[in-house]
Amino acid sequence: MFSKIRPLVLAILLATPSLAVDGRPIPPPGVPVPDADRASLSAGVEALTQEIEALRTQLKGKPEILALLPDVIIFQKAVDWALKYDEFFTPTLIGSAKQQLELGMQRAKELREGKPSWNSATGLVVRGYVSKIDGSVQPYGLVVPEDWTPEEKTPRRLDFWFRGRAEKSTELAFVADRLKNKGEFAPPGAIVLHPYGRYCCANKFAGEMDLFEALENARTHYKIDSNRISVRGFSMGGASAWQFGTHFAGLWAAVAPGAGFGETAEFSKVFADGKTPPPWWEQILWRWYDSTVYSANLSNTTTVAYSGEIDGQKQAADIMIRFLEKEGITIPHLIGPQTPHKYHADSKPLIEEIVTGAALKGREQKPKKVRFTTYTLIYPQMKWVKVHGLRNQWERADVSAEVEGAKIVVTTKNVTALQLDSPFQNGQPGDQIKSVTLDGQALPANWNKTELQFHREGNLWIAGALAPKVATSTKRPEICGPIDHAFMGNFVFIRPTGKPLNEKVGAWTKAEMEHAITFWRKVFRGDVKIKDDTSITLEDVANSNLILWGDPSSNTALAKILPNLPLQWTRDKIIFAGQTYAATEHAPVLIYPNPSNPAHYIVLNSGPTMREEALLNNAQQTAKLPDWAIININTPPDAKTPGEVVNAGFFDEHWRAQR
Secondary structure, eight states, rough: OOOOOOHHHHHEEEEEEGSOTOOOSSSOOOOOOOHHHHHHHHHHHHHHHHHHHHHHHHHHTTTHHTTTHHHHHHHHHHHHHHTTTTTTOSSSHHHHHHHHHHHHHHHHHHHHHTGGGGHHHHHHHHEEEOTTTTEEEEEEEEEEEEOTTOOSSOEEEEEEEOOOTTTTTTHHHHHHHHOOOSOOOOOOTTTEEEEOOTTTSOOOTTEEEEEEEHHHHTTTSEEEEEEEEEEEEEEEHHHHHHHHHHHHHGGGGGGESSSOOOOTTTTTTSSSOOOOOOOHHHHHHHHHHHGGGGGGGGOOOOOHHHHHHTOOHHHHHHHHHHHHHHHHHOOEEETTTTSSSSOOOHHHHHHHHHHHHHHHHOOOOSSEEEEEESSSSSOOOOTTTTEEEESSSTEEEEEEEEETTTEEEEEESEEEEEEOOOOSSSSOGGGTTOOOEEETTTEEOOOOOTTTEEEEEEEEEEEEEOHHHHHTTTTTBBOOGGGGGGGGOOOOEOOOOOOSSSSHHHHHHHHHHHHHHHHHHHHHOOOOOEEGGGGOHHHHHHHOOEEOOSSSTHHHHHHHHHGGOEEEEOOOOOETTTTTETTTTTEEEEEETTTTTTEEEEHHHHHHHGGGGGGGGGOOOSSSSSSSEETTTTSOOOOOOOEEEEEEOOOOOSSSOOO
């Protein structure tokens, strides 16, 4: 499951400047572990590893029990990685590691006997799941109410709690905390889920998917009421609550951010005197995780913000409220008097009253009116409205849809394809809705069971979905870019085995691949799946985004699909978007639908596009490159870029490069 590739000497030399610019690596180096403790822990990891491998074989005929194996692996991984990567940050973690190995061995024993006690445990419970993104095992913590039983039939309220920034909270420290700390809020009768969030990325990118993967896993063990889920957090977790709240408002009964940040530019003072603003494409990509520009979506849920009066992070709620006012939305903002970066004791019960009240009421699953704003097809849906196409991605798109008697009245902006699901909880929608008025145009409501689809042809709306051939050549929710979107789904690195066109470019691509492998492990806490270009299977093409490293000479997979890419690449030149670049000193990076399977991406020569400098502040952890870029490799990679970005941009809505 885990591929282990150590950086080559050349990769190390090229990657060394990529340390954080202030000299502070993240995660930081650990404290020395005494030899006796290291030997004991290493032996414990080896013993637990052997137990895990034995259980894989012994439980093959018992899939329900085997599915619980990640609940054991979380302890093995936590200690193993802490030993391998110098991640014991305090001496107390040595004791925590010993405790976790003991818990892992105890759980392994119980699995072998078919009696997993933690499956019926209440209080603090730590569990794990296998991520669909990279096959890694990720932990999450739970607070299970004391009156819960596995046999109960009534679904429970669930609150997510997003934690604050913690550069030292690798798996070992996170699990240790989840075994002893109930957290800031533990409402009676509610299950509280503490996602790990892929370490310290403010629940962005793979950290965003962690919420949904952890929830999916929790549902296999606990009955959870979909209409009574809330998102809450403080500091970095407050930023996470804002982004989940605005992007997925229709899923939550309540949204309760505390402190944090709501966007990048103002919080980080990006345009302050003396600072060089980032390039235009990076500023556009702020629209991915800037919660401010999605603030209208909070009309679909209950929101309460909290700030300490003298907390610098009060800025987050202040700017969100400014943007909400422009949308005609007001929310309560509770302010702890003369309070720094923490909750005021008098504010907590007031917050709890609002969140619990919303949870008791439950979200309105099928409201008569839906209001939706998005900037990207990464976030295509609100309640019963789903956008399938935009005229211009990264520009504001709006949909307002309302049931009026026997019709649905819809107004849109910057939308070219739209789906309306049934706006009713029960019954056939065709019995009640006979027509749709779409931007003033009357259309019949020809229901396909419980959905209607429409698309634009010129200035007219047409009933029905886009033709399949048109749909696959158009940006759509599953395939819309930018580069970082590929790393929110299952992906595989495809390593070149042939001779590169140019040795200099070949060395750069090898070093960048090694950097991406190490970066993914440090930042997103998984081992990248890696295959040689000669070993790709039909299953890989069918199920994975393929990250192709090298050039058409060194990588046979790239050579095979190159004729179907908007790119010419020979030993002498690279031609892209009408411009020619010297192939001896340039390399293209891009994302594009896989010509062999347009349901997935191919990416050329790039991992996640943020680098070490972005790790210093969570508001800076944003996508740094758009759909494509041309890199001049004469400029060495550093903490910000893989080289000099001489050109970059977005494909249009039909995946055409702009000249």
